[in-house]
Amino acid sequence: MLLASPCCRVCAPSAVPLRYGSAPFTPETRTLSPVIVLFLLIQIMAAPPTYVDLGKSAKDVFTKGYGFGVIKLDLKTKSENGLEFTSTGSANTETSKVAGSLETKYKCAEHGLTFTEKWNTDNTLGTEITIEDQLAKGLKLTFDSSFSPNTGKKSGKVKTAYKCDHINLGCDVNYDINGTAIHGAAVVGYEGWLAGYQTTFEAGRNRITQSNFAVGFKTDEFQLHTNVNDGTEFGGSIYQKVNEQLETAVNLAWTAGNSNTRFGIAAKYQIDADASFSAKVNNSSLVGLGYTQTLKPGIKLTLSALLDGKNINAGGHKLGLGLEFQA
Incomplete structure (x- = not known):
């Protein structure tokens, strides 16, 4: 050489x-x-994200740190042998409905296996087995099943995902009482540019029921994402990391044949290592505020509020409280 x-x-x-x-x-x-x-x-580009993760940074600025109208409690623990427990409980302040879920996960890193068991208060049981990087580098296989003893409803999914430099592919086959559906997605990337396609084929109806396309550009500090769903719904988002403390995002969406355009802006400011403040507003004058504070290692508190800017004095605003424990 x-x-x-x-x-x-x-x-x-x-x-x-x-x-x-x-x-x-x-x-x-x-x-x-x-x-x-x-x-x-030699410039090596890592595998692009999955189709559903295109524009994820902007989505996170709009969604993370908020929990309007809900009181939520999360508990995550991990045993010495690698067994993970995750339990979640929430109460809707408007309907007073209480919901909860329990998930156990065990990873066998030596063989690339992950076993997951799920249960929720709707009495639905789920089992998931994942095999990753064993049959081929970058290939991930998932077998997912669920069963509801109350209704007798059963469903199963076989998920495949493959990623390498410049390419991310996915194909899922769903089986349930409505028939078989095949979901496919592909994303290609080159020098920061991303393009993806997502489709769904329902075997029972013998037709394609979903056809989505997306194009974007991504760097460490800037992301642009545009998408077209079924040729009728159009959307776009911009993410900008201004500095180490401040992140901003803008999204835009409209539907063909409808003059109503949906628009929103959001920002997240990292006050210090333990606290952050989030804010967002849309064209309907709905203002969202969120504050997250790490009380101590493993304990995180989230407070949020949704205000109707057109009717500040009329009430009807929503508050949210979240508490997360991790050990």
Whole structure:
């Protein structure tokens, strides 16, 4: 190889010192120069996100840190043998409906296996088995089933996902009482540009019932996402990381044949390592506010409020409280 040749200027002691930025390579760092040169010559793009995760950064700014009209409690624990327990309870302040769920997960990293058991207060039982990076690098297989003893309803899913440089593919097959449905998605990426397609085919109806397309551009600090769903729904979002403390997002959506355009802006400010403040507003004058505080390691408190800007004095505003424990 040229890099390994004794006469190569990168490796030869008599060569003029190379510079990376403003610092020259010293004798101690000169041995690392082939790695740096390879890094400069070869640009490797990581696998693009899945279709549902396109524009995720903007979605997170709009959704995370809020819980309007709900009192929620989350508990996450992990045993010494790697068994994870997650329990969630919530109460709707308007309907007074209480819901809860319990999930146990065990990972066998040596064999790339993950076993998950789920239960919720609707008395639905679920089992999920995942195999990752075993049959092929980047290939993930998931077998998911659910059963409701009260209604006798059963369903099953076989999910496949494959990702490598520049490509992310997915294909899911769902079985339930309504028949068989096949969901497919593909995302390709090149130098920050992303394009994806998502479709659903229902075997019982012998027709495609969903056809979505998305295009976007992504960097570490900026993301642009546009999408068209079934040729009738159009949407777009912009995410900007202004600095280490401030993130902003804008979204826009409209439906063909309808002059009503939906528009919103949101921001999240990281006050310090333990506290953050979020705010958002849309064209309907609904204002959302959220505050998250880490009370101590493993304990997080979230307070949120949804205000109707057109009727500030009329009431009807929604408050939310969330408490998360993790051990």
